Structures are given as C-alpha cells and as structure tokens.
Amino acid sequence: MTATLLEPDFLRRLEQLEIVSRKIFQGKMKGDRLSRKKGQSVEFADFRNYVVGDDLRFLDWSLLGRLDKLFIRLFQEEEDLHVDLLLDQSLSMDFGEPNKFHYARQVAAALGFIGLNSLDRVVVETFHHRSVLRSEPLRGRRSLWRLLDFLNQVRPTGAGDLNRAMREFTLRRSGKGVVILLSDFLDKGGFEDALRYLVARQWDVFVLHILSPQEIDPEFVGDLRLVDAEDADVAEVTVNAALLERYRKNLQALRSSLATFCTRRGISYLFAPTDVPFDQLVLHSLRQRGLLR
C-alpha cells in the first residue's frame, strides 16, 4: 500500500523538507518550530521585568548584579504546527488518467509525511458534501503508517458540496494551522464561499487545484450524452470545435478566477494537472510556491 502512494526513495527525499507556515501558530505540544509565545526553549527572545510569581529560574542574574533590578529572561517557545489536509472525496475526483483522486492522495501522503517528519500535528480529512472521514491527529514519523492506512481506505464517493463541507470544517476546527485543500473545484455551487470560510479563520490556506488532462483538453467529439459522475446530471451536447473552444475558455476562466480569488485573500493557489509527475509537483512546484522548503 505504501508503495502505491509513496516510494521509499521518495520518502528519503521528503525528509529534507518541511511545511512552511507564513504565520506562526500555537500548538498544543512543543514542536520543532518557534512560536510567537515565549516559553521554554533555548532560543532567547527578550527580557521583561520580574513580577511576583515568575519562575525564579529565569531571572537574569547578570543584569541583577549590574543594574540591581530583577529581569526575567524570555525564550522563544518551540511549538508544533497543525496541518490539516482536506481531501476532496467526491466522485468527480475519480476521473482521468492519471486518476485525480489517486494523485490527490499521493500529494496528501507526501505532505502528511513531511508534516509528521517535522513533528507537526497532521490531520487528514476527506469530504464531499460534508466531512466524511477524519484521521486522528498524527504526529511523528512513526505515525506515517497510520496516515497511509487512512489514505488507502478512502474511496471516492458522493456528490460534492465544497461550501457546506468547508463550513462544517470551519465550525468544527479550532485553533490555528495550515490548511491544505486538494480538490478539482468542479463544484456547481462555486468555490468562493468555501474559501471565505477558511480565510476567515486566519489559517494559512493552500489550494491545490487538481485536474486531469482529459478535463483540460477533452478528446471526445460528436453527439454525446454527458452524464455527471456525481449527480447523474445529463448534458446532451454536440461536441464540435466551437463547443470545445468554449469549454476551454470556461475552464481557463475557472482557473483564473480561482487563482485571483486566492491571491487576493492570501491563499496560495497551485494548479496541479495530473499529467505533471507527482514527485515533480512536490519537490519543485510546491517548494517554488512556498508550501515546502
């Protein structure tokens, strides 16, 4: 199962990476990264006047000798990072060659491993019109197998409703962290509201827009009865050059509007066609985009 999602050689290459949060968030446990909170670590942060009740172990004895004043030394708190991987599980993801859902699971597995390796707290959550499955919070490399087990159990199902799913997630999820949303965004309800929910919670949001080559450049022609995989909606079309041109323009418009929406709201957007090799996406595109370093 592991081999399906992540190859061992690739895992070794991922060990060098970590998820970058443009915002430093509070974790529940101490982690590998500095927090805005001042706490107990070796990284000096500042001084402040002593007040009654402070731990005397943090008194700066040198300053007391020189200035005869009591100062407390403050250290940067090292915190863990909350990484939420939101994986679109709707039936529309089960399409294309390479398969979009498999591709999304691979990306989720890679990002999850990077998070685990950095002692981040990783939660994978799948959704269609609502949240379906949620892994327990995972931490540490030893949890990799649990992460992969979880991802392998997930199968595409149901019709998608991004807005509702994100709303539910936002209401349920507390705290800060990094939210990585993997979806094809082929949602008839639009994506704007969904992303607004995420933005409102000040999360560091990354959007991976996954589409298959067959969706980007459809190859079928003629008189067709197109059936929607999610809701069995039917579109009777005569696919000709004009319609295909119109389709491509609309897809481009969707991508543009999504990218623009994200950019304006501080969301990192990355278009991920599944014909781009997975390792290339993780090792290059995501690093260039700033999600990884």
Add this chain to the structure above:
Amino acid sequence: MEPRRAGWLDSLRKLWFPLGLALCLAVLLPGLVLLVGHLLGVAPKWNEWLERRLGISFHFPLAAWTGWALLAAPVLLILLYFLKLRRQPRTISSTYLWHKSMEDLRVNRLFRWLRNNVLLLLQLLVLIALIFGILGLRLHGVVGTGRYYILMIDNSASMSARDSGMPGTRLEAAKEAALREIDAAPDDAVGMLIVFNSAAEIRQSYTSNKSLLRQRVREIEPTQRRTRIDEALALADSLANQRVSAENEAVKPEDVQPGQVRVYAPVEGIQATVHLYSDGRFPEPSDFILGNLDLRYHPIGSGDARSRNVGVVVFNALRDDSDRSVVRVFARLVNIAEQPASRNVELVCRVDGRLHKQFREPVTIPAARRRENGEWIPGERSVTFEVGDVDEDREAVFHLLAAGADDDLAADNEAWLVVGIVRKACILIVGAENRILRAFFDDDSTRSIAEVDYLSAADWQDAATRGRRFVEPGRQGAFDLVIFDRIAPEKADDMPQANTFFIGVAPPTLGGKELEPRRNVFVKAWSSAHPLLRYLGGLHEIGVGETFRVAEMPPRTARLLEGPDETVLLFTLTRGPFTDVVQTFPLLTQADEWNTNWPLQPSFPMFWRNVVFEYGGVRDSNTEEVLRPGSIWRWRVDPSTKQVEVTDPENRRSVVERSPNRPEVEVANLEKLGLYRIAGTNPSRTLAVNLLDEDESMIHPRESLKVGDHEVAGESVRRQPREIWKWLILIALVAVLLEWFVYNRRVAV
C-alpha cells in the same frame, strides 16, 4: 392577437423540419419506385404507361449495382441522421463546465438547430436530384412532330462473325452503334426498330421512348439465317412512302380541265432516316425505290484485308446410277482471305444412327481475288467423297466439318446431309387405258418414287368397285395424287382428299362453267415460274387437236399454259389444302388417237415428274429441299398422325401438332444449324438445316450498297462523347455522403 401570432410562429418553427422531411420523402418516393422498377426489369412496361399517361419516360444508363447503391443511399442517409440523434452516453467528472459552455453557445442555439437540419434536407434534395438525374427523366412531346428514324439491324448468320481486332461479334457492334444512335437522337425524335435476316420483323414500332427502343435493341439475338434486305426495306417503305392513291396529289393531272378541279390530298408519307447496321452481305435490291427514306449504311465489321473465313457453300450427295449403294458426296468450300487456307475436311457418315464411315482430306483453298471494281471473288475448292454400302432403304446422315483456327465465322464451317428414300407418292389413275401415261408411270425411274394404281373406266362405272377402290381410300386420304383421265367425279363432294390432275375433262369443282370446244390450238404462253413448268423449254411447240375453253375462269386461277383467244390449256384450282390441276386437252382422243404432240417433247416426262414430285409428296435425298435456318418444313403424314415430336440439334424436344383439316404437319422453328429429328412420322425423319450460303460466308463488309439506282456509301458508325456526367453525379453523391460523415465525426476538431 400578438400571443396567437407568436404561437403560430412557434408551431411553424417546430413543424417546419418534419414537414420539409415529409415533402422530401414524398418527392423521393417516385424516384425510388422507378429505380426499383428498373432493377426488377419492368422499366419498359412502366415507361410505356408513363409515356401514355404522363408523357414522361426514364432511362437508367448505369450498371445494376449502381442502381442498388442509389436505392440504398436515402435509407443510409436517414439512418445516419437517426444514428446522429442517438447520442452516445459518456460519464464525465462534472457537467459543470459543459453546461456553462452550452449556455454560452445557447445564444444562437436556434440557428444551430436550423443549420443542422437544413443540412439533412439539403442532402435529401441533392439525393433526389441525383436519382432523378440518373434516371434520365424526360418529357415527351407530341409524337409526329419530331424527326423519324428507323434502325435496321441485321442479325443474320454472318453477323455472328468475330472479326479480329473487335471485342465481340458483329451483331454486338451493330447493337452498340444503334444504341449510340438512339442516345444521339434528339428527345423529340421518333424511332423504330426493324430486325432482319431471311425475313424482317418490326421489333418496335415508332416510339419516342428511347428507353423502350434501347431495350428492344438489347434484346436482339443472333440467328443462323441468311440475309435478305428486301422485306426490311419494304417494311420501312410501307411507312415512309404511302402508296399512290387516286385521291392524292401524285395523280393530279397537269392540265386540269376547267370545272373538273378536284381537291387532291397531299402525298403523305413519313420522311425517315434509315440507319442500316449490317455487313452488307445480302443480294442488293435492284428494283427498290427509296423515296422518302434517307438510307444511311453503317458497315459493321473490320476491313477487307483482315477478314478470314472458310465456309462450306455446297454440300449434296448423289447415288451412283450403276450401284445405288454408293453415294457420292460433294462439297464446295470458299476462302475469302487474301491468303490460301488449309483445312482438314472431315466427313462422318452415320447410317441409322451408327458410325458407318469417316473420311479426312486435307485441302488447300486458294486465296480470294479482288476484281477491279472492288468485288471479291472467293477462292474455291471442291471435295468429293465416295461412300459405299449405303443401302437405299436406310437413312444415312453425313456431317462435313472444315474448321480452322483462323476463321471469323463458325456457322459455315460444317454442314449436314440426310440421304435415303423416305416416301413414295401414292397415285391412282382413273380412266380408260392410256398408253402414254402408262409408259411414263410404269417406267422404273417412276416406280422408284411412286406407287401407282389404276382404276379402269369399267371399274369406275361399277359403284361397288369405285367405292372400295376410290371413294373410301380417297376420303381417308390414302392417295397423294389422283389422275382423272377423261373421267371426272360428278359432284364436288366426290372429290378425294388428295391432289388431283384432270386430263381432258373439267373437274366438278369448276362449278359447271360453260366450256367452249376449241380445236387446233398451240401453246402461246406459259408460266415458267410455276413448279410444274420449272426448267421446261420448248413448250411453244406443243400443239393440241381438241380442247375446251372455260368461258369464265374462276378468279385468281393460276394459268400455266395458255393458247390463243384466252384459251387456258393448263391451270390449277385450289380446293382447301389440295390442288386440282386441269389440263383441258386429253392426251388421247376417244378414238385412242394422239390428241397432242406433247408426249413427243422432252418436256413431257419432265413435266410429269414435276407433277409427281410436287403433288405426290415424294421426298428423297435428291429432291429434299435445302433447309436453312428459318425455313418451314412441311410433311404429309397419315391421317391418324395428330402430332410429331421434334428434337433439335441441342436435344431439346418439342411437339408440333398437325393443323385440323390439313394433311401435313408444319415444323417452323428450324432456327439452329444441325440435325433435327422428327418422331411420329412413319418412318421417322431426320432433317438437316444448313447455312450453305455464299453471301453469308463472304463476310467482307460491303463498303457501299446499291439500292435500286441509288448508291449508298458506308458511313462510319456515329461516335459521341462518353456520358461522363453520370459518373460525375455519382462522385457528387459520394462526396455528399462523405461530407455528412465528416460533419458528424467532426474530424476538423
């Protein structure tokens, strides 16, 4: 008001396509029906009906498979349309973008819908045009206003020749040329088809239906007959040149007397162009006047230098006088090529169906020569075979074969001959002793061909004897010929069922006409064409002592010998199937003295031999008439024989029934060369049908013809451009179908 109008427009918008489709199909349907009619071979009948009722006809000029393809095309087109409507289901990730894209294009959706369906209707219209175009529908004008032409096609034996350098037979080439003439004729032209060989037949009377005419031309089959053009020209002439009547302008006198002016009808007749397709191998009609006929001769066949043929033109046999079991068989062969021809002439003799003897003789026939006037004289060679041990009472059949590789005409390479006495005449002579007649009839040579019985005058008077020996056998048809010498039955009812010859007495069938005695009469005129007087000379030397003159001869009486003052000395009367010959003068007077010097003339025994052969029904090998394809063979049979069975050279059997009240059977369908076997006669007969015609063997196409005083030069066969438009239309059809296919597959994407 506004909503109602909008509703009407909406309905029209919804219904225009089904209405248009229904209209197209309604127009298409007659075309398809006509096409089916053509493919089922009933087009000529339908064309007749269409021309009669609607004044239109059609002609499908292409091969049958194109007809089937054309028939399938509308079905395929509509099938494609329905296939197009059957959209293929396909599951995709989301219809979100597709709906959106369609919404964008929905602005001109109505136009798009219209365009798609207009395409189908247009294609149907193209198809309709194609089908009707290829069917060649044409409107017919009123018959009689157009130009008249007559196609005269020779299908005689020589037209079966295969000239070197020509793909088929001459007849096929003639048919092709005639078809081109039909194609080239204007639509309002009226054509007729005459097919001729030894006889002529109007295969299609005047019609402007080209399709029908084409059909009739294609139906012409080759025959093995000889060629005689006279009858064909007479048929054309009868339509083109009206006979002069007392009422038309042809007889209008130049100096019309005042007060006697009459209205003369114009000379009618149809000015017609006659296209004669033949090799010209027929006797030229020397006394024919073309009149309104514009004869155009199209010689069929390759040039003189290339024609090669050796043919048997004479084949007969004769028994040796000293040894009757020996038969001498003669054959004459002609060679029309410019080079001598070598042949192995084979003769096979079969007696009673068994192989008797076989001969083979290599001969070289000299080359043909050409006269200064251009006429060809064929090289000739005679071959004689002597075949022994052929008994007189047995039927011997000879088959001569002179085939060779370098021979353009196969029909004249073999000949058949049947030898054997088959039937003697059965003759009764009634009357007083007549030594002149007895001298002739008791001669051995006469005895070999006739059984003669005598009924004396005394026996004639005895009713019982007469009844037993004359009346009863006579009624049963036991005699072939009854000769009444100065004695005649009293009533016409007493006449026997046989031919009769009255000597010096009038038959009762003359109806009691007044007889005027005449004396000392000499023969002034005679009919040498009559079979009885054929080849007889010196008849004017015949003198007669006593005779009588029939005051009023029955109409249409054949007068054989005539004396002065309209005294007919010999004439024939027709009595049903029988002939009564009347010689008005006796050979011997009542005093038994010679009444005429005729018995002293050489013509006398020859005349009586003719009588025996002509009216006695004698048939033997030497007298057997030459049967040629198309001949009619008549044979007198026993009264009890109702029918005979005929087996043709291809062993096909047919039954020929004897006509009631006729003593003979007539076998008419002798069209093939070879042996016909007749069963049912006693004894059974074998007939040989041969070509044996030098004109047919001379297959050099004649370059020009002389019809009457008119010299007709051969014209080249009409050539015209090939009708490639038909193929262009077919290509257009394929292009339309391809376009439909491409449109549906959207290859352009």
